[in-house]
Amino acid sequence: MNRPQILMEYFQAMSQALGSSRWWPAESRFEVCIGAVLTQNTNWRNASRAIETLRERDLLIPQRLDALPADELAELIRPAGYFRVKANRLKALLAFLNREAGYDLARLSSQPLDELRPKLLAVKGVGQETADSILLYALRFPVFVVDAYTARIMYRHAFVPEEVDYAELQEMFTQDLPRDAELFNEYHALLVRVGKNWCKKASPKCTDCPLGPYLG
Secondary structure, three states, rough: OHHHHHHHHHHHHHHHHHHHOOOOOOOOOHHHHHHHHHHOOOOOOHOOOOOOOHHOOOOOOHHHHHOOOOOHHHHHHHHHOHHHHHHHHHHHHHHHHHHOOOHHHHHHOOHHHHHHHHHHOOOOOOOOOHHHHHHHHHOOOOOOOHHHHHHHHHHHHOOOOOOOOHHHHHHHHHHHHHOOOOOOOHHHHHHHHHHHHHOOOOOOOOOOOOOOOOOO
């Protein structure tokens, strides 16, 4: 069996065991962009607390959030950790959204992917995972997001070397799977769920893992 077939079998096994992920949990495309920054170096629970604070103050509107001074924004997103750094990163992202599309994410998504991704990566504080999360989850481009969970699972199943870099890991999925944003969305979400609950960094629970039967 070749690798594309195996990867689709993995997807089917995870889907059957876990059901739909319904990821990313957000009320708007803009909220996804904010969440992509707030989840850096923290867990989703902490990031969601910060997002909820912004929602309660009706600040999940680009123009309103951009008008807020950075120090006030930092205090509001304190639960997400590194709040001063993230406030500045959000400000940089907001400036980009304004400059490129007048805060209109539908307009932003009309740009060619091969032009838009480098522009996003040039925004201060936006790395590959953050940029690709915005591209996939907010703008719905067929871009596969990878992270530490993805790398760990693929290494333990002998698809990639332990020190695989982001681009190499992403390329594997992009080449071997149909280029479909919905598939990429759900596949990554399922890998995250498996990584969190079974394929842990220490003491992995392989016996009852949805992907356990595929280990050599």
